[in-house]
Amino acid sequence: MAEENNNGGAKKKKRPVAAGAPLWMVTYSDMVTLLLTFFVLLLSMAQLDQMKFKEVLGSLQGAFGVMASSNLTTVERPRIVEFLPIEDDYTARLYKRLIVQMQRLKLDRDITLVQDRGAVVLRVNDAVLFEAGQTEVRSEAYPVLRKVAEMVRPLPFNLRIEGHTDSVPVSRPGLSNWDYSVARAVSVLKFFGNEDLLPLERLAAVGYGEKRPLGSNDTAEGRALNRRVEFVLESTSSSREELPYLIDAREQMPF
Structure with missing residues (x-):
C-alpha cells in the first residue's frame, strides 16, 4: 500500500x-x-x-x-548635380570604344586618349601636326587627321579643336601665344572642312595659349607637353561654354 x-x-x-x-x-x-x-x-x-x-x-x-x-x-x-552615374558610365564606355578604334587605326602612338572635365579628349603633341614655329598643318599629318575624323564621324558628338602653347613668347612680331594657338586650331578645322571629313556644324576651334598647361614651363619636358592640340568630344545636346578666341566653323566658311 x-x-x-x-x-x-x-x-x-x-x-x-x-x-x-x-x-x-x-x-x-x-x-x-x-x-x-x-x-x-x-x-x-x-x-x-x-x-x-x-x-x-x-x-x-x-x-x-x-x-x-x-x-x-x-x-x-x-x-548642383555635377556628374550623374549614367553619364560617367557612358563616358567610360566611349573611352573604351575609342581605345579599341585607336589601336585598330594604329593611332595610339600619335594620340593620347584621356578623360578630362567630364569629357573624352584626344590629345596630340604639336610635333605630330606642325613643323616647329609653323601654324599650317604639315602634309605628313594628313593621314592622322583623316583617321581622327573616321573615329569621330559616327559618334553623336561635336568636335572642339583646342590649341595650346607653352609660355615662351612667339618669335613673330605682333603675334601672341593666344593668336598662335588659335591659328593652329583653325588650321586643323580648315583641313577637316576642305576635305569634307566632318560636317562643319559639328566643328569649333578654340585657342587657350599658355593658360592651360599640363606640365611646368620651367623644363623642356613640361613645355613639350604644353604645346599640343586637343580634340574634345562634346555632346551635341549640351550648351557650349564661352571660351576665349572661339571660332565657329559655321561663321567662317567659305575659307
Whole structure:
C-alpha cells in the first residue's frame, strides 16, 4: 500500500524547454537575411539616379522612424548635380570604344586618349601636326587627321579643336601665344572642312595659349607637353561654354 501511495502520489516530471528563440524564428531569420543579401547585390550592380536614390532613402528612413515626422514629405535635393552615374558610365564606355578604334587605326602612338572635365579628349603633341614655329598643318599629318575624323564621324558628338602653347613668347612680331594657338586650331578645322571629313556644324576651334598647361614651363619636358592640340568630344545636346578666341566653323566658311 505504501508503494502504491508513493507511486500514485508521485509528481510527473516536466519536459525541459530549450533555451533561445523558437526553431521557426531561426528559419525565418535565415530567409530574411538571404533576401536582404540578394537585394543588396542587385543594388550594388545597378546604375542609380542620385536624385531618385535620395528620395527613396528619405522615404525608407521616415518609414522606420529615423527622420522626424515633419521631414517625411520633404526631400532636400542637391542644387548642383555635377556628374550623374549614367553619364560617367557612358563616358567610360566611349573611352573604351575609342581605345579599341585607336589601336585598330594604329593611332595610339600619335594620340593620347584621356578623360578630362567630364569629357573624352584626344590629345596630340604639336610635333605630330606642325613643323616647329609653323601654324599650317604639315602634309605628313594628313593621314592622322583623316583617321581622327573616321573615329569621330559616327559618334553623336561635336568636335572642339583646342590649341595650346607653352609660355615662351612667339618669335613673330605682333603675334601672341593666344593668336598662335588659335591659328593652329583653325588650321586643323580648315583641313577637316576642305576635305569634307566632318560636317562643319559639328566643328569649333578654340585657342587657350599658355593658360592651360599640363606640365611646368620651367623644363623642356613640361613645355613639350604644353604645346599640343586637343580634340574634345562634346555632346551635341549640351550648351557650349564661352571660351576665349572661339571660332565657329559655321561663321567662317567659305575659307
